[in-house]
Amino acid sequence: xxxxxxxxxxxxxxxxxxxxxxxxxxxxxxxxxxxxxxxxxxxxxxxxxxxxxxxxxxxxxxxxxxxxxxxxxxxxxxxxxxxxxxxxxxxxxxxxxxxxxxxxxxxxxxxxxxxxxxxxxxxxxxxxxxxxxxxxxxxxxxxxxxxxxxxxxxxxxxx
Amino acid sequence: xxxxxxxxxxxxxxxxxxxxxxxxxxxxxxxxxxxxxxxxxxxxxxxxxxxxxxxxxxxxxxxxxxxxxxxxxxxxxxxxxxxxxxxxxxxxxxxxxxxxxxxxxxxxxxxxxxxxxxxxxxxxxx
Numbered sequence: 001x002x003x004x005x006x007x008x009x010x011x012x013x014x015x016x017x018x019x020x021x022x023x024x025x026x027x028x029x030x031x032x033x034x035x036x037x038x039x040x041x042x043x044x045x046x047x048x049x050x051x052x053x054x055x056x057x058x059x060x061x062x063x064x065x066x067x068x069x070x071x072x073x074x075x076x077x078x079x080x081x082x083x084x085x086x087x088x089x090x091x092x093x094x095x096x097x098x099x100x101x102x103x104x105x106x107x108x109x110x111x112x113x114x115x116x117x118x119x120x121x122x123x124x125x126x127x128x129x130x131x132x133x134x135x136x137x138x139x140x141x142x143x144x145x146x147x148x149x150x151x152x153x154x155x156x157x158x159x
Numbered sequence: 160x161x162x163x164x165x166x167x168x169x170x171x172x173x174x175x176x177x178x179x180x181x182x183x184x185x186x187x188x189x190x191x192x193x194x195x196x197x198x199x200x201x202x203x204x205x206x207x208x209x210x211x212x213x214x215x216x217x218x219x220x221x222x223x224x225x226x227x228x229x230x231x232x233x234x235x236x237x238x239x240x241x242x243x244x245x246x247x248x249x250x251x252x253x254x255x256x257x258x259x260x261x262x263x264x265x266x267x268x269x270x271x272x273x274x275x276x277x278x279x280x281x282x283x284x285x
Contacts, residue, residue: 149200
C-alpha cells in the first residue's frame with residue numbers, strides 16, 4: 001500500500017461554483033422546520049403536550065389508583081364490604097369525591113391517549129383509523145361525562 | 160428477520176410490549192367500571208346486584224389479574240419516566256426493569272390474601 005498524499009480520494013469538482021461571497025447560495029430550511037406549507041397536524045406542539053401529559057398524569061395516577069386499590073380491595077375486608085352503603089359513606093366526603101373525579105378524568109384521558117397511540121401504530125388504512133378513533137373519542141367523552149355526572153349528582157337517599 | 164439488537168427481543172422490547180398490553184386491558188376495565196359504578200344513580204339494588212358478581216371467586220381471580228396489570232403498568236411507567244428524565248436512566252434501564260419485577264413480585268405476593276382470601280373462604284369454607 002503506497003499512499004500518495006498528493007492524490008486525494010475526492011475527485012475534482014465539476015464545473016464552476018455558481019455562488020461566491022457576493023452571491024451566496026440560497027439557504028435551505030431544516031427538514032422539520034414549520035412553515036406555512038407544513039400540514040396542519042404538524043403545526044402545533046400537540047404530540048409534545050400529549051407525551052408530557054402521559055408522564056405527569058402517570059405519576060399522579062400511581063398515587064390515586066394504588067390508594068383506590070388499597071381501599072377497595074385490601075383494607076377492611078377487601079371487595080366483600082363494597083355496596084351502595086359503602087359508596088354513600090365515601091362520597092359523603094368532598095375529599096373522596098375530588099379523589100374519584102380526578103382519578104376518572106386523568107385515567108380516562110391517559111388511557112384514551114394510550115389507545116390513540118396504539119391505533120396510530122397498528123391501523124394502517126385511513127378509514128380504519130378514522131373509525132377507530134371516532135369510536136374511541138366517543139366512548140371517552142361519554143364515559144367521562146357519565147362518571148362526572150354520577151359523582152356530582154349522587155343521592156344517598158335515592159330510595 | 161434482522162438479528163437481535165440491544166433492543167429487539169430484549170428487556171426493552173418486552174417491557175414495552177407488556178406496558179402496551181396491560182394499558183389496553185386496564186382501559187377496557189376502566190370503561191366497564193365507570194358503567195357499573197353509574198348504577199348507583201339507578202338504584203341501590205341494581206348496584207349491589209352487579210357488585211355481587213365482583214365478589215364471586217372467578218371474578219376475584221380476574222381482580223387479581225387486574226391488580227397484576229395495574230401494578231406492572233404503574234411500576235414500569237415510573238421506570239419509563241426515569242429513562243426519559245434521569246440522565247443515567249437509559250444506562251440503567253435494564254437494572255430498573257429487574258427492580259420493577261422484584262417489587263411487582265413482592266406486591267403480588269402481598270395481594271394474594273387480601274384479594275383472593277374471601278374467594279378461598281367461599282370456596283373452601285372458613
